[in-house]
Amino acid sequence: xxxxxxxxxxxxxxxxxxxxxxxxxxxxxxxxxxxxxxxxxxxxxxxxxxxxxxxxxxxxxxxxxxxxxxxxxxxxxxxxxxxxxxxxxxxxxxxxxxxxxxxxxxxxxxxxxxxxxxxxxxxxxxxxxxxxxxxxxxxxxxxxxxxxxxxxxxxxxxxxxxxxxxxxxxxxxxxxxxxxxxxxxxxxxxxxxxxxxxxxxxxxxxxxxxxxx
Amino acid sequence: xxxxxxxxxxxxxxxxxxxxxxxxxxxxxxxxxxxxxxxxxxxxxxxxxxxxxxxxxxxxxxxxxxxxxxxxxxxxxxxxxxxxxxxxxxxxxxxxxxxxxxxxxxxxxxxxxxxxxxxxxxxxxxxxxxxxxxxxxxxxxxxxxxxxxxxxxxxxxxxxxxxxxxxxxxxxxxxxxxxxxxxxxxxxxxxxxxxxxxxxxxxxxxxxxxxxxxxxxxxxx
Numbered sequence: 001x002x003x004x005x006x007x008x009x010x011x012x013x014x015x016x017x018x019x020x021x022x023x024x025x026x027x028x029x030x031x032x033x034x035x036x037x038x039x040x041x042x043x044x045x046x047x048x049x050x051x052x053x054x055x056x057x058x059x060x061x062x063x064x065x066x067x068x069x070x071x072x073x074x075x076x077x078x079x080x081x082x083x084x085x086x087x088x089x090x091x092x093x094x095x096x097x098x099x100x101x102x103x104x105x106x107x108x109x110x111x112x113x114x115x116x117x118x119x120x121x122x123x124x125x126x127x128x129x130x131x132x133x134x135x136x137x138x139x140x141x142x143x144x145x146x147x148x149x150x151x152x153x154x155x156x157x158x159x160x161x162x163x164x165x166x167x168x169x170x171x172x173x174x175x176x177x178x179x180x181x182x183x184x185x186x187x188x189x190x191x192x193x194x195x196x197x198x199x200x201x202x203x204x205x206x207x208x209x210x211x212x213x
Numbered sequence: 214x215x216x217x218x219x220x221x222x223x224x225x226x227x228x229x230x231x232x233x234x235x236x237x238x239x240x241x242x243x244x245x246x247x248x249x250x251x252x253x254x255x256x257x258x259x260x261x262x263x264x265x266x267x268x269x270x271x272x273x274x275x276x277x278x279x280x281x282x283x284x285x286x287x288x289x290x291x292x293x294x295x296x297x298x299x300x301x302x303x304x305x306x307x308x309x310x311x312x313x314x315x316x317x318x319x320x321x322x323x324x325x326x327x328x329x330x331x332x333x334x335x336x337x338x339x340x341x342x343x344x345x346x347x348x349x350x351x352x353x354x355x356x357x358x359x360x361x362x363x364x365x366x367x368x369x370x371x372x373x374x375x376x377x378x379x380x381x382x383x384x385x386x387x388x389x390x391x392x393x394x395x396x397x398x399x400x401x402x403x404x405x406x407x408x409x410x411x412x413x414x415x416x417x418x419x420x421x422x423x424x425x426x427x428x429x430x431x432x433x434x
Contacts, residue, residue: 048298049298050294050297050298050433050434051433051434052434070300073298073299073300074300076298078294078295078298080291080294081291082289082290082291082294083290083291084290084291084292084294084295085290086223086227086286086290086292087290088226088227088230088231089223089226089227089230093223093226096219097219097220097222097223098295100215100216100218100219101216101219101220101295101296101299101301101306102216102295102298102299102300103215103216103299103300103301105215105219127230
């Protein structure tokens with residue numbers, strides 16, 4: 001279970017959001033919404049442990065994340081805005097490297113199967129630079145198919161995907177949730193997923209804070 | 214360990230697909246070294262005298278050419294984020310990147326140096342000492358360079374800043390590396406200098422990945 005109390009985030013001397021509470025239990029999903037610049041990506045980066053929160057506490061299985069960092073990261077899959085795809089490597093090499101870095105090396109057969117399932121059949125050995133934006137996204141999403149992580153944090157997973165891929169991603173997410181996984185994602189579109197879900201709306205960006213003398 | 218090998222393999226693959234970057238540094242090294250005999254003239258005594266310094270300074274500059282790309286590409290495409298979220302310690306993954314950098318930017322210099330040393334009328338034994346000194350010294354350049362590359366990550370005009378930051382830190386390696394060849398030319402034996410270079414390497418292997426990792430974490434926030 002992931003729980004956060006009173007999270008706040010500063011960008012320069014502007015407070016992006018404050019007093020954000022959230023709780024995600026196994027089988028539950030949380031959609032983070034908000035206008036551009038409301039701090040959705042910042043919130044996800046804080047939850048993933050990539051950036052420090054200005055205030056607040058994040059707990060994983062009842063213990064502060066700072067104390068159980070390694071265990072937390074071993075159970076976490078984070079896909080950020082940048083898809084972490086190397087243009088000069090093939091889809092297969094990209095997927096295998098990403099999996100090995102995440103601590104779960106894949107043999108070639110499993111990786112190929114995942115790429116085929118995600119709709120990249122016949123393109124496994126092409127360098128990523130000749131793939132389209134949506135296809136690059138699919139290479140990144142293929143990691144979901146091979147992941148054993150409990151908690152998925154996905155930043156705009158539906159961007160650049162066609163209708164069929166959106167449907168397929170939804171079914172992948174449903175599978176994850178039905179296995180007792182947890183999911184936090186941002187998206188501007190309404191998404192219907194299985195299991196219990198909630199949405200968190202980050203407020204409009206506040207005006208610059210008064211300078212305190 | 215799997216993740217470490219995956220990073221080394223990935224960076225070597227990337228280097229193999231972008232051969233121009235590796236060859237640019239190598240040709241730079243070759244041309245800079247070759248300019249000196251052409252500019253100074255064929256006096257073998259003078260050439261022998263300046264050979265260690267010229268070869269070492271050229272190696273420093275050539276090793277630095279590819280440094281600013283060491284972490285920049287990973288930072289840009291999000292790979293660095295994934296590396297910092299890996300269950301494998303980031304310092305180990307950074308060591309993998311440094312090893313790959315040395316294999317593509319340092320080792321070729323070591324192999325090429327004896328050929329270039331012939332232009333300076335160095336004896337076979339001095340060429341051997343030159344190779345050993347570069348073999349011990351170029352990994353130090355990659356390790357120290359990684360700290361600089363991590364510190365200047367995301368800084369505008371980072372390339373020039375990186376040189377200003379890293380070149381002074383290369384001075385010990387330069388002194389002992391060139392000193393080893395000079396000592397050998399003077400018939401004094403290069404053992405002392407090479408031992409000191411080895412000590413620098415041991416220190417670098419131990420501490421540089423941690424320092425670079427700390428700098429990367431700051432850049433990621």
